[in-house]
Amino acid sequence: MRSPIEKMTTPQKLTRTALLAGFGLVMFLFESLLPRPLPWAKPGLANIATLLALYWLGPASAWAVAILRVLLGSFFLGSFLNPGFWLSLAGSVAAVAVMTLLKKFGAKQFSVIGLSLAGALAHVLAQITVAGCLIVKRVEIVYLLPAMLWPALFAGLVVGIAALLLLERLSLKPD
């Protein structure tokens, strides 16, 4: 008798997804300890785990890794259901959605780096939209855009390059 979860995935894939979710969580917690000269910007190293999951295990795993990271990360930091949690969730959902779509329909046109950049962009735009609609409720929030977009550009590049080199070094190929 196979359990419902076994029908969806193999134990191997499940284990690997869990491994990457753990990796993402560790990166997220590590990042939260780093000093942040710009309080609204952080490197988003946890997105490396999402990208690895997307390329190694497929979109379902990427979704699982990203959502689990946001949930578990908020439990660890005590920010569950905070305003910051919703921002984080919105950013991550938008980033994974854009990245899985690009991977599905443009695998030939985009490399990991392109996906990472697009994910970073989606993350910023989603966060600023949610922050604008739920928290600040002012048009003036667009003043924050340049301050958020520039760090995100560099973060997206770094994360993309890291994910690319990791995929190469660890020979993470889809089965």
Place this chain on the structure above:
Amino acid sequence: MKKSEAKTLRQALRPGDGFVLILFLGLALGSFWASDFLSAKVKIDANLTASIMVNHHEVGVKKLAEAATFDIQGAFGAMTLQIANNGIRVQRSSCPNQVCVRQGAARRPGEMLVCVPNRLVILIQGYAPPLDRAPQESRGDAVTH
């Protein structure tokens, strides 16, 4: 980065990556332009005032919308202030180094003009009204000092 890694990187790049990069750069640059454009609108706000302080005491509050030229007495000597084009500047000052004159005009909320010898501080006060609402509807959390 090692040579082999640089090679991996070069081989991995796809045309779409450049497209995303350009889109990203365009938005980042465009948002700079947009926020400049928006703050230019805030500049011409009729509710902005200049609080003029000498020796930490307020000696006058003037509306930036009403052009005027007037003299005040600083700690060092006489000064002439000018309000024009929704901004205030020090036109003439008795002080030795003329830093305050060269500062030019202040027009945005929170901006300051300072003349140290005259112990003069001019602070622009008032709120920037939200762009989609009338000023009187604006709530307390919009006040910027």
